[in-house]
Amino acid sequence: MALREAVLAALLEGEASGYDLAKRFDAGVANFWSATPQQLYRELERLEGEGLLSARVVRQERRPDKRLFTVTEAGREVLRSFSHQPSRPTAIRDDLLVKLQAADETGLDAVITALEQRMELCRAKLERYDRLAERMRGGLDEERYLREAERVGPYLTLQRGRSHEQENLRWGAATLAVLERRRAEPR
Amino acid sequence: MALREAVLAALLEGEASGYDLAKRFDAGVANFWSATPQQLYRELERLEGEGLLSARVVRQERRPDKRLFTVTEAGREVLRSFSHQPSRPTAIRDDLLVKLQAADETGLDAVITALEQRMELCRAKLERYDRLAERMRGGLDEERYLREAERVGPYLTLQRGRSHEQENLRWGAATLAVLERRRAEPR
DNA sequence: AGCACCTATTCAAAAAGTTGCATAAGGGGA
DNA sequence: TCCCCTTATGCAACTTTTTGAATAGGTGCT
Secondary structure: OOHHHHHHHHHOOOOEOHHHHHHHOOOOOOOOOOOOHHHHHHHHHHHHHOOOEEEEEEOOOOOOOEEEEEEOHHHHHHHHHHHHOOOOOOOOOOHHHHHHHOHHHHOHHHHHHHHHHHHHHHHHHHHHHHHHHHHHHOOOOHHHHHHHOOOOHHHHHHHHHHHHHHHHHHHHHHHHHHHHHHHHOOO | OOHHHHHHHHHOOOOEOHHHHHHHOOOOOOOOOOOOHHHHHHHHHHHHHOOOEEEEEEOOOOOOOEEEEEEOHHHHHHHHHHHHOOOOOOOOOOHHHHHHHOHHHHOHHHHHHHHHHHHHHHHHHHHHHHHHHHHHHOOOOHHHHHHHOOOOHHHHHHHHHHHHHHHHHHHHHHHHHHHHHHHHOOO
16 A cells, blocks of 8 residues: 555655656665556556646657656645554565475475575675665765765665665575585485 | 465475464564465465365364365475476565655654664564574574474575564664664754 | 453455556667 | 667556455453
8 A cells, every 4th residue: 555655755856757667666676665667657647636746748859748747745745644654564475485485395406596596686686776875875975975965765765675685695695505505415 | 476385385384274374474473475364265275176285174172173284296296396487586565665765755753763663573573583493493503403404494484584684673773873863963 | 241362264345466468659770 | 671679658457465354162361
């Protein structure tokens, strides 16, 4: 149910089209929520209908026209009220962990491969996050940025994404070591 | 789509009823997948229908009867084939992060409270994971357990849960510090 | 005796999310 | 020129997940 609020929150960073949002919410980049383009277009429609967003059409010469959305005062109010509601704890749901859970039965090889692939992805994501963070800070060191910047929310959520990937790598390396050892020396 | 496989994987640890599974898959405890009782009962039906599980009814004296499920050879085969399929990367979806993303607009107080509550939950979960891990090891030190135990999958997924909560706490503390400082000294 | 809670399962309905496709215009490379 | 990619949006069908019950016997507490 937080897709509404996630869209509003994302639009606080500035006017955007559905397409722009789709990129921010792409599962591969999203640092605080993920969603598909279809979900976003539907949600934008709804939010506009409820008066939480206002839209304006921008005619473009060499591109299809696009609709840019902005959060209205009513939208901001929804966010304020949302921030007071209890957050539900997040649940783990990861294909890879299911495979690992069953690994003793299914054989270690496939899981080792899957883990290696996942870690490669994590590394790529981590680098991307680092570049993004650097661009956000715009020359300032982190300490100063966090004290002086106008908005820190987006930076802090980005750091959560970063820390998640980093921890994935740390755990992944340890797990890989265990699995490879057991493959080499079965009990 | 991995609920099927998650149920099969969970049942590798031994025969269980829907009710038993519901406890293992509870969002507050689940270390490799989470699901509600309703999802599980439906999935158990389906899996039995497909011959991936077999069920037997156990009459009980002072409790309602229950149905205990076991993974069949066909079920194990499904798991084996699943372990070779590509895993989709996980996406972040967390209420709390949405609030944090919007925090500069909505005010810091509510988010600080939410973060503190979340961290309290994390601490509780971490302790529970630690007790679970200790019980799994059954006296052995981790190093030896991981080398000699018959099955390590469940232990390794538990460790992922643990590392996730720990990282949540680490990041949470740092984030809290930033937010509290900004609350005390607004730019 | 009454109440709250635990075991054990199931139904119905709504909300949320995914998948596949369709449109439409322009850009870039073989 | 043909094909594929990017921008930009949308529909329809489908699956998955969540929510909110209802049932039914038993335990423990006051």
